[in-house]
Amino acid sequence: MSSFDLMKELALEEKTKIVMLVMDGLGGLPMTPGGMTELETARTPNLDQLAREGICGLSIPIARGITPGSGPAHLALFGYDPLTYEIGRGVLEAVGIGFELGRDDLAARGNFCSIDAQGLITDRRAGRIPTETCVKLVDVLQGIKLEGVEVFVRPVKEHRFVVVFRRPGLHDAVLDTDPQQVGLAPVPAQTHTPEAQPTADLINKWLARAREVLSPYHPANMVTLRGFAKTPHLPSMKDIYKLNCGAIASYPMYRGVASLVGMKLLPTGETVPDEFVTLRDQFANYDFFYLHVKKTDSYGEDGNFDNKVHIIEEVDGLIPSLMALKPDVVAVTGDHSTPALLKSHSWHPVPTLIWSRHAGAGGATAFSERQCAQGGLGLFQAVDLMPLLMANALRLAKFGA
Amino acid sequence: MSSFDLMKELALEEKTKIVMLVMDGLGGLPMTPGGMTELETARTPNLDQLAREGICGLSIPIARGITPGSGPAHLALFGYDPLTYEIGRGVLEAVGIGFELGRDDLAARGNFCSIDAQGLITDRRAGRIPTETCVKLVDVLQGIKLEGVEVFVRPVKEHRFVVVFRRPGLHDAVLDTDPQQVGLAPVPAQTHTPEAQPTADLINKWLARAREVLSPYHPANMVTLRGFAKTPHLPSMKDIYKLNCGAIASYPMYRGVASLVGMKLLPTGETVPDEFVTLRDQFANYDFFYLHVKKTDSYGEDGNFDNKVHIIEEVDGLIPSLMALKPDVVAVTGDHSTPALLKSHSWHPVPTLIWSRHAGAGGATAFSERQCAQGGLGLFQAVDLMPLLMANALRLAKFGA
Numbered sequence: 001m002s003s004f005d006l007m008k009e010l011a012l013e014e015k016t017k018i019v020m021l022v023m024d025g026l027g028g029l030p031m032t033p034g035g036m037t038e039l040e041t042a043r044t045p046n047l048d049q050l051a052r053e054g055i056c057g058l059s060i061p062i063a064r065g066i067t068p069g070s071g072p073a074h075l076a077l078f079g080y081d082p083l084t085y086e087i088g089r090g091v092l093e094a095v096g097i098g099f100e101l102g103r104d105d106l107a108a109r110g111n112f113c114s115i116d117a118q119g120l121i122t123d124r125r126a127g128r129i130p131t132e133t134c135v136k137l138v139d140v141l142q143g144i145k146l147e148g149v150e151v152f153v154r155p156v157k158e159h160r161f162v163v164v165f166r167r168p169g170l171h172d173a174v175l176d177t178d179p180q181q182v183g184l185a186p187v188p189a190q191t192h193t194p195e196a197q198p199t200a201d202l203i204n205k206w207l208a209r210a211r212e213v214l215s216p217y218h219p220a221n222m223v224t225l226r227g228f229a230k231t232p233h234l235p236s237m238k239d240i241y242k243l244n245c246g247a248i249a250s251y252p253m254y255r256g257v258a259s260l261v262g263m264k265l266l267p268t269g270e271t272v273p274d275e276f277v278t279l280r281d282q283f284a285n286y287d288f289f290y291l292h293v294k295k296t297d298s299y300g301e302d303g304n305f306d307n308k309v310h311i312i313e314e315v316d317g318l319i320p321s322l323m324a325l326k327p328d329v330v331a332v333t334g335d336h337s338t339p340a341l342l343k344s345h346s347w348h349p350v351p352t353l354i355w356s357r358h359a360g361a362g363g364a365t366a367f368s369e370r371q372c373a374q375g376g377l378g379l380f381q382a383v384d385l386m387p388l389l390m391a392n393a394l395r396l397a398k399f400g401a
Numbered sequence: 402m403s404s405f406d407l408m409k410e411l412a413l414e415e416k417t418k419i420v421m422l423v424m425d426g427l428g429g430l431p432m433t434p435g436g437m438t439e440l441e442t443a444r445t446p447n448l449d450q451l452a453r454e455g456i457c458g459l460s461i462p463i464a465r466g467i468t469p470g471s472g473p474a475h476l477a478l479f480g481y482d483p484l485t486y487e488i489g490r491g492v493l494e495a496v497g498i499g500f501e502l503g504r505d506d507l508a509a510r511g512n513f514c515s516i517d518a519q520g521l522i523t524d525r526r527a528g529r530i531p532t533e534t535c536v537k538l539v540d541v542l543q544g545i546k547l548e549g550v551e552v553f554v555r556p557v558k559e560h561r562f563v564v565v566f567r568r569p570g571l572h573d574a575v576l577d578t579d580p581q582q583v584g585l586a587p588v589p590a591q592t593h594t595p596e597a598q599p600t601a602d603l604i605n606k607w608l609a610r611a612r613e614v615l616s617p618y619h620p621a622n623m624v625t626l627r628g629f630a631k632t633p634h635l636p637s638m639k640d641i642y643k644l645n646c647g648a649i650a651s652y653p654m655y656r657g658v659a660s661l662v663g664m665k666l667l668p669t670g671e672t673v674p675d676e677f678v679t680l681r682d683q684f685a686n687y688d689f690f691y692l693h694v695k696k697t698d699s700y701g702e703d704g705n706f707d708n709k710v711h712i713i714e715e716v717d718g719l720i721p722s723l724m725a726l727k728p729d730v731v732a733v734t735g736d737h738s739t740p741a742l743l744k745s746h747s748w749h750p751v752p753t754l755i756w757s758r759h760a761g762a763g764g765a766t767a768f769s770e771r772q773c774a775q776g777g778l779g780l781f782q783a784v785d786l787m788p789l790l791m792a793n794a795l796r797l798a799k800f801g802a
Contacts, residue, residue, distance in 0.1 A: 065788030069801035089802030347792040348761045369762040379779040
């Protein structure tokens with residue numbers, strides 16, 4: 001019996017409320033051997049209190065040693081085995097901006113880039129053009145017409161956009177066209193799968209036209225496409241857990257994954273305090289809230305240890321406003337680690353706390369990597385978090401007689 | 402997706418170097434309740450420093466409560482699920498002495514033994530005859546000719562030899578002929594599998610001839626055969642991890658398992674310092690080194706607590722020479738525990754440390770069973786060690802977007 005079958009069989013309709021607070025890339029490393037991590041450095045009296053009153057552990061997003069992307073890491077947090085369910089980047093980006101993908105759609109993430117007279121890339125992000133320019137150039141791209149296929153181009157932010165090709169029979173086994181470094185030309189769309197060749201040919205026709213229509217618009221005079229993907233079929237969290245779920249996330253990709261698992265996307269602002277205000281305003285309306293804080297990850301990726309510390313402290317300062325809502329269960333975790341030392345996502349297990357009236361003996365003296373390693377939850381798979389939250393919310397019936 | 406599929410998909414070619422130092426049977430037990438284990442007793446300032454700078458845990462070779470043989474325990478260390486991949490003892494012995502096994506070969510480990518006039522075994526090891534005598538008597542056995550089958554007999558050490566039967570259709574479901582105690586006659590080759598009956602008959606013909614030709618050579622006047630096995634097909638570590646692997650092991654069986662997973666066997670001497678010299682001399686030539694120390698296990702099997710302590714201290718003294726090579730990742734572990742108290746392999750999880758610049762917060766104050774139980778790696782499956790080492794070597798790409 002799969003974990004989902006178990007959940008579907010045991011889940012109860014109750015009035016208890018669960019808040020899952022995800023600080024993206026929360027886990028970290030000391031910058032110098034023997035030093036303190038970002039989370040250990042941050043002054044977090046409120047999180048520390050939850051850690052003392054609740055139970056702590058370290059969650060493994062995918063498997064030991066595996067560094068996850070945001071998509072699979074989030075699927076795991078929501079209880080979906082990320083080795084079974086996969087979401088392509090293009091799909092994440094498209095649903096993240098609210099594009100309703102159909103079954104014939106092939107989505108990709110696009111970047112405007114700069115090329116020189118020889119066609120070689122001089123800037124993979126076109127000097128991070130402002131979003132207004134992106135909107136204008138997306139209109140230019142939308143003007144391209146190809147026979148037998150509908151193409152939708154939508155702006156995201158700065159140099160990023162989404163493109164969706166709509167035609168029956170499109171195949172997602174197409175490789176990225178971004179060569180990942182400057183001084184090279186964009187790679188034509190290629191595939192190792194013969195059935196995907198017509199799709200690759202179609203994309204290359206579109207790319208040739210894109211180059212023509214963008215030629216007057218240096219620095220954004222070409223595009224690269226990445227993460228070609230079709231919509232996966234995911235069961236909804238409502239079906240699995242009998243939870244009405246609301247997602248509070250300001251960043252498109254996380255709204256995307258939340259919508260793919262059937263959460264309602266709640267309108268919110270750009271800042272972390274905005275997100276907590278949304279939580280307060282919507283608290284009566286849902287059973288489960290996913291609240292996503294992006295900047296812990298962004299600063300980790302930038303190698304900015306101090307600013308990652310500050311964001312963690314900012315979140316800590318908002319915890320009292322969360323607890324004032326009297327949630328039954330609170331989880332504080334990350335989707336993965338992003339140590340400033342590595343300037344990238346990493347494989348390190350993620351500090352996690354579960355607070356409820358029934359969390360269990362085994363809290364920690366503080367919320368930190370080292371304390372969580374000693375906590376009563378131990379090292380656990382991230383896909384097991386949702387069953388634990390359901391249990392703490394007294395929303396799971398007994399298994400067997 | 403299996404762990405190997407994940408590794409094959411994510412493994413990167415990098416220049417980082419990994420050293421896996423395996424102290425065979427490392428884990429131990431206190432000789433008196435409340436006392437210290439072998440590793441806790443040993444003075445190990447260098448290993449303790451690695452434990453402080455790195456991350457520690459306890460590895461479970463196969464499953465909770467399962468005591469492994471050396472073959473499956475090593476397969477697990479190299480990332481091969483030992484419940485999926487099995488290597489018979491005969492195969493291990495044969496490849497360990499450099500015998501190139503083909504697909505029609507059935508290998509077994511042989512022991513010379515002493516029998517009395519009634520054919521009952523009086524010494525299962527023929528008084529541990531010197532290796533020269535073994536070599537001479539193997540020649541005698543090689544003189545046996547049977548129709549329709551090629552038989553290869555090769556000396557190993559003292560009373561031990563390898564025999565390989567070569568004929569299409571041989572079956573490995575044949576039981577050991579060693580009755581495991583004196584006062585009994587060697588057991589004829591038997592099988593519970595009807596298709597293996599012709600193989601058992603053939604082996605019995607050979608055993609009857611062996612008894613005839615050895616009759617003048619008391620105390621080595623008979624043989625027993627164990628661990629009948631055919632070659633398994635194992636994917637190579639190069640294919641899985643994109644690592645060029647070198648094996649430094651003085652003892653045949655460990656060379657055997659290393660060669661079955663595609664490692665290059667590096668010539669080395671008999672002592673532990675010899676092995677570390679080989680590591681130094683070959684350090685430029687490989688990405689991954691497996692360095693095997695046998696005597697921790699041998700002394701454990703002998704119940705010699707003090708000598709096991711001394712070997713651990715000898716290895717500790719060689720750690721600075723290893724670190725002077727500036728490896729990127731070092732793992733120190735055992736394939737299983739061999740407590741002197743039990744005089745045998747045991748099921749106890751094995752103290753393990755991973756040292757790298759990015760190992761993670763959660764080191765220990767010393768390298769010991771108790772400290773490792775508190776470490777940031779927690780209790781983990783030995784098959785997960787390789788993905789962790791690959792991650793620490795920054796040799797794994799991110800999984801998913």
